[in-house]
Amino acid sequence: MLGTDFILDALAAEGLDHLFMVPGGLVDPFLPALGRQTALRPVVAAQEGGAAYMADGYARASGNFGAALVIGGPGLANTATALQAARADGSPVLLLSGEVATALEGRGMFQDASAQTFDDVDVVRTLTRYSTSVDNPRNLHDLVRRALLEMRAPPGAPVHLSVPQDAQNGPVAVRHARIDPSVLGRGALALPAAQASLALLRGADGPPPVKVAVLAGNGVEAGGGADALRRFAEAWDIPVATTLRAKGVFPEDHPLSLGVFGYAGTHHARIALADAPPDLLLVLGTGFGVRDTMQGALGVTAGRSVVVDTSPVTIGRHTDGLGVVADCRAYVEWLLDERAQYGAALESTRAARAQWLAAIRAQPRLQDPEHMRSDAQPIHPARIVADLRAALPRDGILFVDSGAHRAFAGHYWTAYEPGTYISATNLGPMGWAIPAAIGGACARPQRRVAVITGDGCMHMHGLEVATAARYGVPVVFVVVNNAALGNVWLRAHSEGMVPDALTSLPDLDWAGFARSVGALGVTVREPAALAGAFARALAATQPTVIDVKADKRCATPVADWVAASAAWSYHE
Numbered sequence: 001m002l003g004t005d006f007i008l009d010a011l012a013a014e015g016l017d018h019l020f021m022v023p024g025g026l027v028d029p030f031l032p033a034l035g036r037q038t039a040l041r042p043v044v045a046a047q048e049g050g051a052a053y054m055a056d057g058y059a060r061a062s063g064n065f066g067a068a069l070v071i072g073g074p075g076l077a078n079t080a081t082a083l084q085a086a087r088a089d090g091s092p093v094l095l096l097s098g099e100v101a102t103a104l105e106g107r108g109m110f111q112d113a114s115a116q117t118f119d120d121v122d123v124v125r126t127l128t129r130y131s132t133s134v135d136n137p138r139n140l141h142d143l144v145r146r147a148l149l150e151m152r153a154p155p156g157a158p159v160h161l162s163v164p165q166d167a168q169n170g171p172v173a174v175r176h177a178r179i180d181p182s183v184l185g186r187g188a189l190a191l192p193a194a195q196a197s198l199a200l201l202r203g204a205d206g207p208p209p210v211k212v213a214v215l216a217g218n219g220v221e222a223g224g225g226a227d228a229l230r231r232f233a234e235a236w237d238i239p240v241a242t243t244l245r246a247k248g249v250f251p252e253d254h255p256l257s258l259g260v261f262g263y264a265g266t267h268h269a270r271i272a273l274a275d276a277p278p279d280l281l282l283v284l285g286t287g288f289g290v291r292d293t294m295q296g297a298l299g300v301t302a303g304r305s306v307v308v309d310t311s312p313v314t315i316g317r318h319t320d321g322l323g324v325v326a327d328c329r330a331y332v333e334w335l336l337d338e339r340a341q342y343g344a345a346l347e348s349t350r351a352a353r354a355q356w357l358a359a360i361r362a363q364p365r366l367q368d369p370e371h372m373r374s375d376a377q378p379i380h381p382a383r384i385v386a387d388l389r390a391a392l393p394r395d396g397i398l399f400v401d402s403g404a405h406r407a408f409a410g411h412y413w414t415a416y417e418p419g420t421y422i423s424a425t426n427l428g429p430m431g432w433a434i435p436a437a438i439g440g441a442c443a444r445p446q447r448r449v450a451v452i453t454g455d456g457c458m459h460m461h462g463l464e465v466a467t468a469a470r471y472g473v474p475v476v477f478v479v480v481n482n483a484a485l486g487n488v489w490l491r492a493h494s495e496g497m498v499p500d501a502l503t504s505l506p507d508l509d510w511a512g513f514a515r516s517v518g519a520l521g522v523t524v525r526e527p528a529a530l531a532g533a534f535a536r537a538l539a540a541t542q543p544t545v546i547d548v549k550a551d552k553r554c555a556t557p558v559a560d561w562v563a564a565s566a567a568w569s570y571h572e
């Protein structure tokens with residue numbers, strides 16, 4: 001078998017059915033190999049950054065990983081932001097890049113980016129968990145396996161293999177054996193620390209805790225723990241907030257839901273978790289970014305909190321109290337099994353806890369909810385989010401981009417199911433959601449997939465709409481078109497003429513653009529037309545771009561976040 005066939009077989013054996021790519025001389029041997037490979041559907045993106053974003057979206061929507069194939073040198077360099085975004089959010093992405101044959105390195109070959117010139121492996125080393133060159137086809141078997149393990153060990157991470165042409169064309173005598181998921185550390189549970197947490201649930205040195213709450217991060221979703229978390233919360237009427245990254249891991253229309261805590265979060269989550277620290281806070285699988293902790297307003301207090309994560313480093317950096325090194329699902333399932341140890345205590349405080357939650361839920365959950373029904377023109381972004389939510393099926397998957405529209409979506413969207421709200425929350429690269437949604441739709445063809453993006457984001461990666469059209473991937477792209485780099489405009493416009501001009505964009509005809517690349521295109525100027533446009537787009541078998549003429553002057557719904565930022569001191 002050739003090296004190319006070995007690699008593609010390995011991807012198929014690991015359960016992939018798509019490979020996102022941009023071809024070129026350095027990966028030419030992969031083209032006939034893709035012709036021989038029936039399990040993988042190649043998708044050729046407009047740009048390598050788009051291909052890598054598609055792989056990231058595929059990874060997040062499938063729960064498996066995503067793979068992209070590009071040439072070294074310029075192709076690899078185009079993927080830098082995508083690798084960074086995957087790294088920041090713990091998304092497992094395998095980047096394969098082609099390279100000149102090892103014997104020709106440094107001899108002036110066209111596009112040589114080997115260790116003798118630009119050194120691709122080094123270029124992306126800090127953006128990945130593992131980056132190496134396969135200098136001998138006989139190493140391919142071991143290095144592919146190593147890369148897949150590094151990528152999937154929790155939390156997931158991007159990895160990179162540079163494959164010189166001698167490895168692509170070289171003979172490989174063995175096949176890849178699928179990695180047994182049991183070696184990936186999912187299910188791990190440090191028992192002594194877990195047992196110590198039972199004492200806190202019972203109320204170690206005093207009365208049993210009344211105000212018990214959970215903050216659930218992406219670790220719950222990545223480990224497949226959403227169902228266990230729901231059963232645990234329901235068993236003792238424990239309210240649950242999520243980070244923005246994990247929005248939807250606990251159904252946001254559930255009576256125990258507090259919604260998102262942190263950036264673009266709800267008043268309910270702020271009141272329960274930050275205004276006064278709860279008696280016991282379980283923090284499950286979050287990376288503790290400032291946006292997840294509301295600028296440190298989250299009280300992770302020794303004796304009143306349990307932090308659960310697969311990484312001892314994450315735990316140790318964020319609490320001097322009790323930490324449990326564990327997969328979140330394993331921990332919560334174990335808690336359910338151990339209910340005899342603390343059940344009576346939580347039962348005795350159930351009624352008081354319900355009162356606490358009822359008092360919180362009696363207060364407004366959202367900031368300025370009337371904007372969701374605004375009839376203003378240009379259209380208020382909150383109205384766009386609300387009407388799209390009403391149109392998209394409950395299990396539809398929303399991808400959200402970077403800009404003011406991220407805050408509107410985070411705040412006004414209701415996510416009903418785990419894995420249905422996907423966004424590059426920790427890096428925020430503009431345009432990410434457009435290709436990521438295409439990858440997501442490839443991974444979940446039975447689901448409807450929509451995107452909320454901005455016109456500035458369309459400038460960066462909008463051309464991937466043409467890729468969706470070419471492959472018939474029916475994503476609904478909703479462009480909140482405010483003719484501005486809106487988030488920046490909101491900060492800058494009061495400073496005078498120059499900042500205003502630097503943050504304004506021409507009001508482009510994104511519907512016309514969509515039609516020119518083979519997608520459907522609709523322009524919406526009136527709020528009343530939103531519902532019909534969304535319904536038509538969701539009924540289509542082709543991708544649709546809905547260009548919604550929106551108002552850039554609307555303030556983002558982040559009042560709680562701004563207040564927390566003002567209160568935050570670096571020196572505390």
Ligand SMILES: Cc1ncc(C[n+]2csc(CCOP(=O)(O)OP(=O)(O)O)c2C)c(N)n1
Nearest residue numbers: 403404405429430454455456457485486487
């Ligand atoms: C790649 C990249 N460059 C720059 C930024 C900084 N930035 C954040 S939001 C934003 C404006 C986004 O504009 P648009 O897509 O129109 O969304 P809006 O804010 O108008 O909703 C900019 C420039 C970024 N996040 N990512």
Ligand SMILES: [Mg+2]
Nearest residue numbers: 454455484486
């Ligand atoms: Mg804009």
